[in-house]
Amino acid sequence: MPQIKLYSTLTKHHFLAVAALIFCLTVSLQFFSPAIIAQVVNRLDGLVYDLKIKLLAPQTTNLTNIQIVDIDEESIAHFGRMPWSREKFAKLTQTLTEQGAVVIVYDILFSESQDSPVKDITRVLPQLSQNEQMLLNDYFDYDGAFALSMANNDIVLANLFHYHNKIKVGGFVKKSRVMNDASQNRFADQSISQKSIDADNMAKRSHLVKSTSSSENSNTLQENFVTFTGYTNPITRFSKVAAGQGFMNAITDFDGVVRRTPLVIEYEQHLFPSLALEAFRVYSLVDQINIEWEQSNNAYFEGVTIGNVTIPTDDSAQILIPYRGQKNHYTYTSAADLIQGKITDNRFEQAVVFVGTSAIGLADLQTTPVSVNYPGVEIHATVFDALMSPNNIPYRPDWWKGAIFIQLMIISLLCLLVFPHKDALFSVVFTVLIIISVITVNLSLWRIYRIDLPIVVLLLQTLIFATYFIGYGFFSESNRRKVIKSMFAQYVPGAHIDKLLSDSTAINLEGERKTLSVMFCDIRNFTSISESMPANELKDWLNSVFSPLTNEILRKDGTIDKYVGDMIMAFWGAPITDELHSQKSIHAGLEMLSNLTKLNEEFIQQGKPSVSIGIGINTGEMNVGDMGSDFRRSYTVIGDAVNLASRLEGLTKFYGVELLVSEFTQQQAPDFNYLLVDKVKVVGKSTPIFIYTVLKDEQQVTSDDFKYFSLAQKYYFNQQFELSEQAFNQINPDFNFSPLVSIYLKRIEAYKCEPPNEHWDGSYQHIKK
Structure with missing residues (x-):
């Protein structure tokens, strides 16, 4: 070696x-x-x-016209909740037959006869003759009407198996198609204990079940089948005229998802077909379903054969369902439209029609690999479609x-x-x-x-x-990442650190000048709140406020600069370059305000003071980097653009708004709806700027109050104070920004008494920070 x-x-x-x-x-x-x-x-x-x-998804070509008639929400709204009167199903069946449907499959259980009102009528009118009573019985025999409509076509009905062995409703009736030279005769009734399963193969199956002691492999085969202990069947009156029956059970995996379906299940040592398999048998004009199984070293179920078509299955007689995409892959027709005669095209010509429901309240919606709330009737249609081309059925x-x-x-x-x-x-x-x-x-x-x-x-x-x-290399790399993260965690959020670790060139902690967006957020009336609470309670209260606010900043990729008492300072666009820093800063501000609404509801329930904040945001060039002294350093931003954001936060209380942004931020984030608040000169600045607040509700933009406000501002800045006053007075008192209206009306009143000089540029000089 x-x-x-x-x-x-x-x-x-x-x-x-x-x-x-x-x-x-x-x-x-x-x-x-x-x-x-x-x-x-x-x-x-x-x-x-x-x-x-x-x-x-398996791409197959439809070999037949498959249609779904849906008892949808519209049908329920029109005809009332289920169960419907059988006369509606009779009308439905008759209409489908007249429009060319060759097989109609009902994914609905008709296990009880419909009550007739004749008894109540005769109780009220005892003088009715026997002939009259018979006429009434015939008139109100809705079950009979439904059965008569079924006799004119190939109808496949659903039965239901379950694990309640004491509940056994109805009997199984086999419908065998008999062919002669003249025509395709209707069906001869024969009561049997099994539906549409070949007798010879059935005998083999019975032998396996009964002779468990003679073959170890027999136990293997027997245990694999999906087995039930009780059943519910259509009433005999329907079973006798139907072309076939199949179980409607949806078999889920243990996680509740319908990925596979058994073609046959076992009940009392007999096998019974699924609704789709029975529909395929009836559509194929075949009398029986043959079982394919093998017993050599290991006995296992191989599949079923219908005519010349063999469908392979796993050893529990199941196939994987080849879903064709999201629900509504097949054409859906509302049952209400069909019953009312609104469908006049030829969509049902030579069609196999599955009748079921997608209405939420009728509990026939399943979780599937492609969709939740997937209609069970479409699952049966999908399985039938797969049986038409079994080579495209996924299998193990x-x-x-x-x-x-x-x-x-x-x-x-x-x-x-x-x-x-x-x-x-x-x-x-x-x-x-x-x-x-x-x-x-x-x-x-x-x-x-x-x-x-x-x-x-x-x-x-x-x-x-x-x-x-590669464990050693992995742990070495992990340790290196931990060191880097511990070094920079005091500067930037975790998301930025992850970007640094994946691309170290994307970050620069050296001092540089960049265009960024900066935010100042301050709690209003904090002094009075702090005086009303003990120190420990104030600390917990402040943490409860800062935590969701900080979380929103970090979620929008912001960098927390510092906390100063009741104030938060943050910025966007550094240390990781982000072209969307203006938009993200505004998004963060709006989410912070939204969180405070929920937080105040909790504070009121807990008997704690509610909180309100003011937020100022500005965008501009500023110095950013690792700054400080030899003893302590901080990654921060400085510059006039930073000071302007701080001034805007201070002005929120003056203007009675929660959020103010500068014209520079507004220009870089044009996708938001803004309200022009004022043209101002802040403390320390001689150049006027426009300031805005962000509208949370788009409907505010189209409101009459908003239009009057904008028009009044236009007049105001043009020194047309009379027209401006008239426009402001048109605004409803409950306008969301009524404090702004009051501010402008006071200014107009003052300017009417003492007009501004000829060099007035429309700005207002603030003398307080």
Whole structure:
């Protein structure tokens, strides 16, 4: 045997032992794990299957016209809640027959006769003759009308199996199609204990069940079937004229998702077909369904045959449902429209029609890989569609365990041969290549051959090997990241640190001049609040306020600069460059205000003071970097643009608004709805600027008050004070920004007495910060 020179014999034996351990662990996980662990693995494989169905849904060509008649919300609203009178179903069946439907499948259980009002009528009118009573019975015989409509077409009815063995309603009636030279005769009734299953194969099935002591393999076959202990059937009056019956049960995986369906189920040592399978049998003009199973070393169910078509299944007679995309893949027609005669096209010509419901209150909505609230009737239609082209049904062949075992062995050998000789970077690349290869093989088998193989354990084994062999490099890298994160956590949020770790060139802590957006947020009336609360309660109250405010800033990629008493300072666009810093700062401000509304509701319930804040935001050039002294440093921003944001926050109380932004921020974030508040000169600045508040409700922009306000401002800045006053007075007193109206009216009153000089530019000089 060749020796690997890079490792000692002891090291090689160690790696070999670890590889063997990982191989045995993953094999046990796939094939011999306890039920709880197996459920987790199956759940993950189920999610992978869901993705394959969504992204690589089987593309088949409809071989027949499949239509769905939906008892939808509109139908319920028009005709009332279910159950409907049978006369409506009679009308529905008759209309579908007249419009060319060749098979009608009801995903509705007709297990009870409809009460007739004749008894009540005769009680009120005892003088009615017997003939009159008979006429009334005929007139109100809605069940009879429904049965008569079914006799004119091939109707497949639903039955329901359950686990209540004391509940057994109705009987099974077999409808056999008899052919002669002249025509396709209707059906001869024959009461039997099984529906549409070949007698010879049924005998074999009974032999397996009854002779459990003679064949160990018989137990294997028997235990795999989905088995029920009770049933509910359509009333005999309907069963006798229907062309077939099938169970409507939706079988879910343990996570509640309908990924597969049994074509046959077992009840009292007999097999019964699903609604879709029975519809396919009736549509195929076949009298019986043949069971395909094999008993050699292992006995297992192989599938069912209808005529010349064989549908392979797993050993529990189930198939994976090849969903064709989101719900409403097939044409839906409202039952109300059909009953009222609104459908006049030829959509039902030569159609197989499934009648069911998508109404939420009728509990026939299922969770599927492609959609939640997926109508159960469309599941039956999808299965029927799949039976028309069984080669496109995804399946898991009987040799799947051997295939997974071989793949696990190949991955183990490759990892053992490659990982010990390579550095961490190469090992990561090799791991990715193995994962891509495993996924490619799995998807190729799915896409080309419709073979569904589990993949989770294969990927897990690859990751376990990679984790073990590159563990040192992984932990070294992890430690390096922890050091970097601990160094910079005092400066920037975690999201920025993650970007730094992924791209160290994206950040610069040296001093630089950049265009950023800065925010100041201050709690109003904090002094009076602090005087009314003990120190510990004030600390907890302040933390309760700052936590959601800070969270919104960080969620919008802001950097917390500092907390000063009851004030928060934050900025956007550094240390990570962000072109959307203006928009994100405004989004953060709006979310902060929204959070305070919820927070104040909690404070009121707790008997604590409510809180209000003022927010000022400005965008402009400022110095940003690591600043301070030799004893203490801080990553912060300074400059006139920062001071302006602080002044805007102070002006929120003067103008009675919660949020003020400068014209520079407004220009860089034009997607918001703004209200011009004023043109001002703040303390320390001689150049006037326009300031705005952000409108939360888009309806405010179109309101008459908003239009009057904007018009009044236009007159005001043009020194047309009379017209401005008239426009302001047109605004309703309950206008959201009524304090602004009062401010302008006071100014106008003053300017009417003493007009501004000829150099007045419309701005207002503030003398307080």
